Amino acid sequence: MARRDLLNTDDRRILFGVPSDRDALARHYTFGPADLDLIEARRRSGNRLGFAVQLALVRHPGFGLALAGDLPPGFVSYVAEQIGEPASAFVTYARRSQTLTDHAREITAALGLRAPTVGDLSLMIEAGPKAAWSTDSGFAIATGIIDTLRGERILLPAPAVIERTGLAGRARARKRIAHTLIAGLTAEQRGRLDALLVADPARGVTPLAWAKAIPTAPKADHVRNLIEKLIFVRSFAIDPGAGSNIHPDRLRQLVREGRASSAYLLDRYSSHRRHAILVALLLDLEARLIDAALEMADRLIGGAFTRARKAQDRNYAATGKDVGRLMKLFRGTLDALSDAADNDADPMEVLDSRVGWAKLMRARAEVTAIAELAGQDPLIRAADRWTTLRKFAPLLLEVLDFKAARPGDPTLKALQLLRDMNRSGRRQVPADAPMPFRKDWWALVSAEGKIDRRLYETGIFAHLRNKLRSGDVWVERSGNYRRFDSYLVSAEAAAPVVAELNLPATAAEWLETRGRKLDWRLRRFWHRLSRGKLDGVELRDGKLHIAPVRAATPQEADLIAGRLDGLLPAARITEVLHEVARETGFAAAFTNLRTGEPCSNENALFAAILADATNLGLSRMADASQGVTRDQLVWTADAFIREETYRAALAKIIDAHHGLPIASVWGDGTTSSSDGQFFRSGKRGSGAGEVNAKYGVDPGFSFYTHVSDQHGPYHVTVISAATHEAPYVLDGLLNHSSSLAIAEHYTDTGGATDHVFALCSLLGFRFCPRLRDFPDRRLASIGPASDYQGLAPLMGKRIRADVITEHWGDVLRLVASLKTGVVAPSTMLKKLAAYERQNQLDLALQEIGRVERTLFMLDWLEMPELRRRCHAGLNKGEQRHALAQAICTFRQGRIADRSHEAQQFRASGLNLVIAAIVYWNSTYMADAVAHLRANGDDAPDYLLTHTSPVGWEHIAFSGDFLWDRAAALPAGRRSLNFAGRRRAA
Template sequence: MARRRLLTGEERRRLFDIPHDETAIVGHYTLAAEDLELVGRRYRPANRLGLATQIALMRHPGFGLQPDVDVPDAVLHYLAAQLFVDVDAFADYGQRAQTRNDHADIAARHLGLHPFRRGDIPLALDLAARAAERTDRGEPIVRALMEGLKQERFILPSADTLERAGLAGRARARKAAAALIVESLGHAELARIDDLIVNNSDFGMTPLAWLRNFEEAPTTANINGLLERLRYVRGIGIDPAIGAKIPDFRFAQFMREGGVAPAFLLSDYSLNRRRATLIAAVIDLDARLADGAIQMFDRLVGSLFTRARRGRERRYQDSIRSVGELMRLFGATIAALGEAVEHGGNPLELIDEAVGWHRLVAAKSQVDALAELAGEDALVAATGRYATLRRFSPAFLDTFTFKASGSGSQLIKAIEVIRDTNARKARSLPEGVPLPFANRQWKRLITEGGQVDRRRYETAIMATLRDRLRAGDIWVEGTRNYRRFDTYLLSRRDADKVADSLPFQTDAAAYLEERARTLDWRLRRFAKQLKANRLAGVALERDRLKLQPMPAITPPEAEALDRRLDALLPRVRITELLVEVAERTGFLSAFRDLRSGKEHDNPHAILAAILADGSNLGLERMANASDGVSYAQLAWTHNWYLSPENYQAALGMIVAAHHDLPFTRHWGAGTSSSSDGQFFRSGRNRSAAADINAKYGSEPGLKIYSHLSDHFASFGSRIMSATAGEAPYVLDGLMLGAGALPLHEHYTDTGGATDHVFALCHLLGFRFVPRLRDIADRKLGSIAAPSTYKGIESLMGRTIKTAAIEADWDDIVRIVASIKEGAVAPSAILRKLAAYKRQNRLDFALAELGRIERTLFALDWLEQPDLRRACQAGLNKGEARHTLAAAIYTNRQGRFTDRSIENQEYRASGLNLLIAAISYWNTVYMDRAAQHLQSSGGTFDDALLAHLSPMGWVHISLTGDYLWQRANRLSPGEFRTLNDPMARLKLVA
């Protein structure tokens, strides 16, 4: 039976092999003066070089000179050069084994090292177990073990011993963590945990399967299902704080396993491991179900008001004919009154003669109805669906304990009033109920007639609760998405530590003084340039800016070159392409078993599962269309090897390899990026994230918001609602990409731009360059009085309120520090700030800061045609990505049919990885095609390559049978033969 391995072959080479590259050799094998003094005592050159090699290899990798390991020539040459001996002398070294052993002892004493013995194994296990608290990956565990043994002054034992110690240490860490969690529970709780994987006749399945199997589409039945499951989970009696007893990684690992492991597999686990995994699963389900229920409550309450508004709009549309008739009637009446005034006639007689008194009186009921419709508040119409609200609101309020800051205390009291009224089954509310509504109209409507209208009151309370939960000033402990606003950020002390490393002046007065000086200078310069008509394509006409449209930036010669190169690209199946990209980039190593951290023993199963996600084919149909991969293998692979973290790690490897390709220099410096949303229709039954956006038609759907570097590397994507604003998500992908790419400039269209994004991009070190559709109509901001800037007064808006920025400066710095450190996603903060019905102080301060940066950007845009062209080019690259995405994602009519957001995210991740892989492969072969074209006499201007895109797919067979067994791997350094465009004609001839 094969021995279990902790490390892959590549990992073993990285950890244990003697380095070959020059930088590592110089770093590890430069001899110190005391080394040279010791070695110099040896008489024979062979012994001097041999002892120096012993010393060098005891330092790194740490094993010393092993008899079965060849020392690279580069290392020997470097050591020999330092000793001024001939490298060939090493061939004469150690002909007597005793010499090698004596020199090993001398080198060990010189370095203060001692050998690793059997009695030292417990120490090695402790070191490995401590490392395994933070990871299950073999390489970091063994690396930490090696470093720990070196610190204890050991000569490292054999590689096999280190790997076995790493395996044993990881097993010990897992067992210790499981025991810590399980020992916290009593017999009753453990019995309920054990029951989770026992079939229950009430559910027709195991309780665990029932808890996991919930619908996310917003309906009253589904929210009640979520609340029922949440009550069941809380009834088990697990305190979420138990997770804090073990390291975060280890608890997260239990949660990941508990989220996907089926009951039959869990039953095969050891007792403590099974219980720990189920406990973590229960804690995770508690938070997920709570978040899901609140999110569904948000959408259901929002739909009451949306439908109310739509109903009112329909009634408006239905009344257009009546309005027209009434307007004509009143027009005739006014004309009759005007004639009476002008000629002194009897107004009543003239009205009766011209209009007909009876017609005027009969119109009164229509006028009253239209007046009522025009003044109708959405609350009144939403209350018309009160019965729908009552199907879930009592259970929702009873399930959660809401907490609030001072401003939300009245709302908490109002919720208690409703709970109490529900519990007493009373029909009316008590006297003196709280009215926590900022909207005065609502207060008037609720108390209309001198008595509180319960239906309107309860509807208004639910709507207010929804808004406050979104903003974070009402929160629910134990949730992930509805916590107190403050908890999303670093503590003030931690933020202060980060502040010094932020790319801006963190002293408010100094910062604002510099921006005021810059803004004033830029506005004055712009006014002079505009007056002198020195701005290309920009003019001021009748106090309005006029911008000439940008001409097409792709010359016809580039399009012709694109066709020539496309014709040369090899014809390839998507299976062959993925196998080749995996071989060249190594991205398959990112997909590891969630439990063991091992790589998959069948790479084709991983690739097929990715392709099933990204092409929207699905696992079953992929298995039917594939050779050598069964549905069972794909389902298992998808469950245990594909995760958001693994997808992101694999994508990062492809993107890094892509940016290293020399051909990408034609497309930019690798320092800019763009982002945009792409709409996809959902299934016939609306899914969790699907919404109807009239911009895309009448069918529900969702958007994938993606980020693309100027090298055409698609480094980020995420699912978002079709109706949500894109701006909050701009920085999410940008921060993700900035960790691996040197990004400095980012392009979006109008939908991705708000003043808040301008502010945060600048404070995080990015230049934000949106293509604003209405830039000529947006007012410029100034810190000095707008009248200061002569000639452009009509372009100026109100003065920027720097006092508001100064008042909340510390919180702004704290937000930026939190985003920079990855403590919170930028979209989470921006959505919270946007959720306030009335703009709060921090939101306003950040927007005012953004007005400074938006104004400076607008001046750049108007003064620099090159910036406008660069933005246009960046966004065109994103459009090419969208076109490729639509071509790949064609199965099931290109619809997102998955109902859960989690499965939709898998689809989006798979699609993005396929796009990145195709872009990488195309770039490799476009380079070869361009070289071939030039070498065969087809000259062209290299500048034309900047206009080409690696997002083509005509030469790739994306559909059909997926023949993984025939997707042969290329040898190292081997490439596919370029296509011969004339091959078909030659065959015919």
Template sequence: MPRAKIGRVTPVPAQPFFHFRRITLNPAVNRGVIDIHSAFSQHLLQLTVTDAVFAVPAYGPQNDVTLKMPAFEWVHVQLHQQKGMISLSPPTICNSAIASGSGWDGLKTLVAMATRLTATMADDPLNHVLDGYHRFRRYAPRMLRLLDLRAAPVALPLLEAVTALRTGLNDAAMTSFLRPSSKWHRHLRAQRAGDARLWEIAVLFHLRDAFRSGDVWLTRSRRYGDLKHALVPAQSIAEGGRLAVPLRPEEWLADRQARLDMRLRELGRAARAGTIPGGSIENGVLHIEKLEAAAPTGAEDLVLDLYKQIPPTRITDLLLEVDAATGFTEAFTHLRTGAPCADRIGLMNVILAEGINLGLRKMADATNTHTFWELIRIGRWHVEGEAYDRALAMVVEAQAALPMARFWGMGTSASSDGQFFVATEQGEAMNLVNAKYGNTPGLKAYSHVSDQYAPFATQVIPATASEAPYILDGLLMNDAGRHIREQFTDTGGFTDHVFAACAILGYRFAPRIRDLPSKRLYAFNPSAAPAHLRALIGGKVNQAMIERNWPDILRIAATIAAGTVAPSQILRKLASYPRQNELATALREVGRVERTLFMIDWILDAELQRRAQIGLNKGEAHHALKRAISFHRRGEIRDRSAEGQHYRIAGMNLLAAIIIFWNTMKLGEVVANQKRDGKLLSPDLLAHVSPLGWEHINLTGEYRWPKP
């Protein structure tokens, strides 16, 4: 679609509209087609009301130059002004860079201009909004006529004003959508009679804010739709039986208030007595020391000794042996007939090609059994996302049943973390750059690893996305995740919304919070807390808000438990509201209570800290295994489609699970042989043996299979 230009309207880029083409992924799969009206409405809304309707014109009183800047450019002006003032303060490390660039005089001029612009706009930005009126007046009414808008009761006056605007019956007297203390009242009264321009701008400004808060929504839209419409009915909450909280908010509040008051008193006594494990509270400041490694003597030597007794093997033989034990290839059924793949060797070639990041064309050159087109046919008709999930569940379940796995855990705790992979710069997958990993675009594979080392869930997420919303996705993906009771994450996986959702669903959420001393506690009655803890308390729990929204909070949790909507989709929508949405705020209040209880447990329980550290270490070691097996193409994910990237990561995760199963089985055989020989090994030492080794597995070279 070429750039469009209607009159003096700002050109609209074509890229957002690429999503409207028909989606065709695999043959014989009944995939949906995007609703064209819904998609157009959603992207039109994103391009106008919520993103770029308004420019911020900045007129300095002493300026004869007019700068018309979008909002993001205005932020850059403020940053330049602040950074410039710092640079002009002698001496700084950037002296040589400035001198070799525009020079000190040029920098002083830019800083002075930025300072004047900052002062002008800080005075009252509403003085200048009329200068951007022409940008949207030509198309705003027509755009609004295309949008099927709905509103919560609090936003009905705004919806009436929007209706008047899109029908052309502009009435500047319709100001009931404004707050009584709003600055807009003063500016609207100053307008001359019959001039409704400022009123139109006020309506669109508040419409934008209402979309951000969720008080106004777009029908048939995922991003701007009404969250409550996606939730299960209230009457089905009691029938689900998956919630770990009472149905009445008074019962939950009474229980949590009693528990929180008791735990605050216990923390106060420990602080006074100086018995906080590895920490203290002094002058209202929390101090926590990092735990030291606690591996028993001889654990490392035992690991080396056990792996020396495992015979070297080729990856092809390993796959055949694991399939004979688990039957994971039966999960890859024909997309049309539903029959398992008859060509097991060909299917394992495809899985291996995905897992080691080789690709089917290179695999056809390296294998002795199949051509490229034969592998293409098998991959197209048998390999898809749900098949990978079924095969992974089969391998994980079989690994958990092995005797050796019991030394590492009972399968009731897990850790989750994201692993970054460099990806191609081109294609429809829209890979993003995360400065944390450099300036190369990429993606993250977010994986869940059980305490028995089994990677029971993985999914592709954007490199810049917060990891927190995706925690529950993995826990609810299969039976292995539903058995988990305690979930560990790093700092990136922690939000108050996740604390609330996990607690309501019966999971104990235990993140390792990097800046724990800076986090505040919350109490139902802060004045009743121990005096020396009050500096740690950041506020009072809003009980009334929790009570008002408790039915919808339970609907959110029941919807997540039922699997009708992905947990990440709900949590991302709640977290995306920049302005106060009462349901999102109420869920945050629940999360603050649960986070406070967890923080007190963490401070007082060194064993909890140690369990979290062990769980996270298992996840990080799992990343090392994936990095080792995906060595082809320099470990880069070069698939240009999101579907191809998903299959690549899923294949890599399945291959890692297969290796972990085989290692667990062989380590168990070695331990059993030593037991028969009269050499008993301590369970404490065996708990530190990992099934993540790969040096004894030949992953490279030609992939030879036995001839049928």
């Protein structure tokens, strides 16, 4: 059996390796006065240096010279430099084993430490489960063991011992978690859990496979199917609190394993592990089925109103000729009446002779019909699909437990009324039925003296849809439709986060600081604007006019870019992935879902990634590949490809690219941009995605990507093509896994709202969108707008300081919740936007955002460099989009996957391959720059700034994928393209 490792090579280097770079040496090995006194007590030069080296190693990694292995020369030199001895003296010291041992004992005694013993193994094995309670990460477990040893003042044993005890501790933690999760199960429940893995002849699959298959197309029958599965899952009577004593990360790990494992594989597990996975999976399935049913109901209800509006628009458009004719008739009527009044004639006689009374009377019915059509509420037409609603609505009401904050909430009363009517078979809605929906619907639903059930029930579910979206109404044991407050951390938990962000504890302090700055900026802006001192900005006829940003790329930069591009060597994408993996180690981030080990078949791993990136799919990738089979690809994708492994691998590439010297010519990694890229759906009908008129009539999805100023695409997420991009801006800024410290971020108009301005500022980001409607946006002030008379045409409403003051505490709780990752920013922003009446927290954020947007607008107007910087940042995103289109070409670039998870895999694979290309191009561009400079050609950094590592003409994306040949290429740099020949991609 193959040896199982706890740590990978990078983990071992970080935990047990001796660093060589100067900053790390300074952090770990700078001696204090007490250290120097100990060292100076040695008699000879070699002994002093050897003693100092051992003393340094005991501090980090934590064991003596005997376990350290080969030491980097820079380390010995750094230690020697501090004590004034030659580094060469260490050679003689290392030969004296007795002196080495004696010094090790003296150091441990002086530092109050002791050597590890066999008796410490139990301490280490027990420390392992504590660290492993929340994670399977070998690095975290080993760190927990090391911290425990250091806390007990024990020197570290050999790394292999720590790894073995870590593996034992992890196994023990898994057993404890499993036993905790299944402790309350009865024998009957255990038997039913095992029956989940036995094929059901009626369904043709196991009950578990049937329950896990969640339909995505919005159909009434699919909602019923989801509710049927929910009832089945609940029939196991698993205690909802069974997972409350398990760390959420551990629970998610069990769920991921259960979702990815076949019944055959689960059946081979030990009973306690199998039952624990199934319990976790059922708990998760209940929440997922509730969410899926509500989301599908949401889409069906929303779709009914969308179709109603479109039908109304079509019908009204069809009356265009009639409207024109009737308007001419109306104009003739007005003219006749006007002439009669001017000439003091009988208006009826003039009207009859000029227009014709009979003609007017014949048009009366047409005018009435068109007026009714134009003013018809979409509820009336949406109610035409009431029969579809009735196919799933009664079951939804019966199974789901809806809650609201207020006792006696009218929405819940209306739902209970419908529930009672369904149970009793009563058809007539009582006259005193609660009407929580919009007041303009009241008259519609009771137009003829009694309540129309079709209109009433349709209106109630449309209202419920909005309430669920906002969190005003929630469902017990749901994941996405929880109570609004449940997404926020407590005020106590928020306090340290607020302090870390250096935010004022009170609104008064924030308003005073921001108000003073805003007042000064507005006055300075008017002073400069009125004197024509703003570059490219002027006020004409009460409206701002801003000169467009012009591209400022020197001709010399284009020449250098062309020469660099010509020098890049030709390569296949298979070769690029292998080279980048060798240099960055990103393949190690793809760990086995069950064992945590890295993938041993890199060819299959890279092929699975490329299958996502190119949209080719596993079967076609296997057909086009040499060196991998379809079975290998399916197994690899199942075991290693997950959203979190994609994210970790991308972070490795981005961090490695950030460390390249050439990356600094494009930026320092502190600014970025984000934008969506539309991909058409490969499906038709329901479930094919949303239609965005901006991209035509085809449905599809948007891959929303964040790109750093160094061209690294550090985050991507799939969103609906019809949704607003703004909620997802902060998702990428807060939830990426790379080490980039983004300080300034750019978007276009689609990514900008006042809420994003507010949260970016409070979270420490400078938000700089390129606003298409900039001149039409109003400036805001905390003081009276009348204080800025010269800016009167540009000023909007005064900031409502009272709203900010009243809800400052909730604002801080929201900011802390986002910062700590308790909830995604997009989730909260969408909920705030879904309130039917403006939520007060939403309003407070909007007012804060107006302040921050005004300060940004003043920056934009006063700083041409900011405008150019934003323009350049967004252009880098456009370059990335062009490369994405070149890679994702199979199936005409249409995404055929229905599930969001599969779509996210496509986006993540594409983003990872783009990041690998950017890294690979950057390394060879650095070689090309070095070549030019070595030959006396001028290639200054200020010109290289205008180049880009996002080219792809020299990389072949199609043809046969020769994985074995790519893997067999020798390590090291390939030659630049001096011959000028380029293989076409």
